[in-house]
Amino acid sequence: MATVGFSDTNMTRICYLLMSYALLVAVTAHETPQQVVTRYNNYKAICDGMGYENVRCKDPIAFQSSLTKQLENLKNQETVIFDKVSLNEGKAYDNVAGVVTAPLDGIYSFTWTTLTKPGKYFVTEIVLNGKTVTLNHTDGRGHDGNPMSTSHANIKMKKGDKVWIRTHGTYGQFAHPNWCFFSGSKL
Incomplete structure (x- = not known):
């Protein structure tokens, strides 16, 4: 049985794609701000479940x-x-x-x-x-x-x-x- 793995880069792309999709749907469906936040949180939960970590920009060294x-x-x-x-x-x-x-x-x-x-x-x-x-x-x-x-x-x-x-x-x-x-x- 083969296992499918995601690289960090691919996982990041998938999460950005899901979150972008959520915002696109929200704009075209005329959702309320609360509905947009709920949809965003749902997609964020999916990304978190996949192991995606939001890495903030570090201070330069x-x-x-x-x-x-x-x-x-x-x-x-x-x-x-x-x-x-x-x-x-x-x-x-x-x-x-x-x-x-x-x-x-x-x-x-x-x-x-x-x-x-x-x-x-x-x-x-x-x-x-x-x-x-x-x-x-x-x-x-x-x-x-x-x-x-x-x-x-x-x-x-x-x-x-x-x-x-x-x-x-x-x-x-x-x-x-x-x-x-x-x-x-x-x-």
């Missing part, structure tokens, strides 16, 4: 921060603290510790940029709960200008998980202030 201090000769795996916050919706980013704490489960998107000077390098990594996810390599050796590098990571996080940027090994020789950024948002 997004931050944008930058580095205001020159960084030189950082220690092995030292946290890079982007101290100036221009946006912190959802208050996920702590600019004192340099750590993002997920307020909700989900996929988060992070981008960070570093700029060094000629003859120096600044190699960083984004970490999830202390484990490296990916690297960003900014190398000014053999260059006349100030090299800049940007990296991006989409990371699946559980509520309470922590993400931060740290030096990769002891490769944090030099980072320019006002040209280094760290941002993120929940998708």
Whole structure:
């Protein structure tokens, strides 16, 4: 015997269709407001019985921060603290510790940029709960200008998980202030 299942998307579509139909019938049948409410409640009860949950829009989670201090000769795996916050919706980013704490489960998107000077390098990594996810390599050796590098990571996080940027090994020789950024948002 085969079982028919509905995905969340299909269930949502069915519920919207039923509720839209109820309103359409109400308009064309010239029902009283009380009759429309009764019909709506009946269709809502059907959707609730099917397991449909009305999900309200969540407040956004997004931050944008930058580095205001020159960084030189950082220690092995030292946290890079982007101290100036221009946006912190959802208050996920702590600019004192340099750590993002997920307020909700989900996929988060992070981008960070570093700029060094000629003859120096600044190699960083984004970490999830202390484990490296990916690297960003900014190398000014053999260059006349100030090299800049940007990296991006989409990371699946559980509520309470922590993400931060740290030096990769002891490769944090030099980072320019006002040209280094760290941002993120929940998708």
